[in-house]
Amino acid sequence: MKLSSRLIVALAIxxxxxLHAQSVSMAGSIGDSKALLMINGAPHTLAVGATVKGxxxxxxMPGQAEVEIAGKTLVVAMGGAPASVxxxxxxxxxxxxxxxxxPGGHFVTSGRINGKTVQFMVDTGATSVAIGRGDAERLGIDxxxxxxxxxxxxxxVVVSHSVSLTSVRIGDVEVFGVAATIVPxxxxxxxxxxxxxxxxxxxxxxxxxxxxxxx
Numbered sequence: 001m002k003l004s005s006r007l008i009v010a011l012a013i014x015x016x017x018x019l020h021a022q023s024v025s026m027a028g029s030i031g032d033s034k035a036l037l038m039i040n041g042a043p044h045t046l047a048v049g050a051t052v053k054g055x056x057x058x059x060x061m062p063g064q065a066e067v068e069i070a071g072k073t074l075v076v077a078m079g080g081a082p083a084s085v086x087x088x089x090x091x092x093x094x095x096x097x098x099x100x101x102x103p104g105g106h107f108v109t110s111g112r113i114n115g116k117t118v119q120f121m122v123d124t125g126a127t128s129v130a131i132g133r134g135d136a137e138r139l140g141i142d143x144x145x146x147x148x149x150x151x152x153x154x155x156x157v158v159v160s161h162s163v164s165l166t167s168v169r170i171g172d173v174e175v176f177g178v179a180a181t182i183v184p185x186x187x188x189x190x191x192x193x194x195x196x197x198x199x200x201x202x203x204x205x206x207x208x209x210x211x212x213x214x215x
Contacts, residue, residue, distance in 0.1 A: 026065050027100050028098070031060075033060065034046065036208065048060060055067055055069055097173050097210075098209070099208065100209075113131075113190065116140070126194065128195040129165065129168065129180040129190060129191065130180070131183070132182075132186045133182055133185075133186070142163070146162050165179075179195035200214060
C-alpha cells in the first residue's frame with residue numbers, strides 16, 4: 001500500500017451563543033494574509049480582519065489561524081483534533097471535507113475511529129481503511145475475530161484481518177460501518193482508503209481537494 005497524500009482538516013469549534021455547535025475547520029492558507037476555512041460545512045476564503053457567519057480571522061501563522069467567535073479568541077490548527085467550546089451540539093452533521101496539499105504532496109489529518117483519536121493519511125490506492133495492529137489494540141478493536149486474509153504491502157504479503165469499524169469521523173463529518181484491514185506491521189498513520197473515500201465524491205481545484213458526502 002502506497003502512502004499518497006496529506007489531508008489537512010482542522011479543529012471544530014463552537015459559539016456558546018448558538019443552540020447548536022458552530023463548525024469551523026481550517027483547510028489551508030494563502031500566504032500570511034488569507035485562510036481557507038470551512039464554516040458550518042461551507043468553504044470560505046477569509047482575509048485577515050474579515051468576518052463571515054460570525055467568524056473573524058485575526059491572524060494567519062504557519063499551520064495555524066487565529067479566529068474570533070462570539071468574543072472568544074481561538075487557534076485553529078491544521079491537522080488538530082476536533083474541539084468544542086460551548087453550545088450543545090457536537091454531532092457530526094457536516095457533509096464536506098476540504099483537503100489541502102501539504103509538503104511533499106501528502107494529505108494527513110487527525111480524526112476519530114470509534115470515538116478515539118487517530119492520525120489519518122489519505123491513500124486512494126488502498127481498498128479499505130488500513131490500521132496497524134498496535135493502533136487497533138489501542139482503539140479496542142477485536143481484530144482477532146476478523147476474517148483472515150492476505151494483504152500486499154510494501155514489505156510483501158502479510159496476514160491481515162478484516163473488520164468493520166463502527167464509525168470514522170473527520171471534523172464534523174462521520175461515516176458508519178466502514179470496512180478496515182488490520183495489518184501486523186506498525187504504521188505511523190492509519191491509511192484512509194476507499195471504504196471511506198468511496199462514500200464521497202471527490203473534486204480537486206489546484207491544491208485543494210473537496211470530499212462531498214454522497215446521499
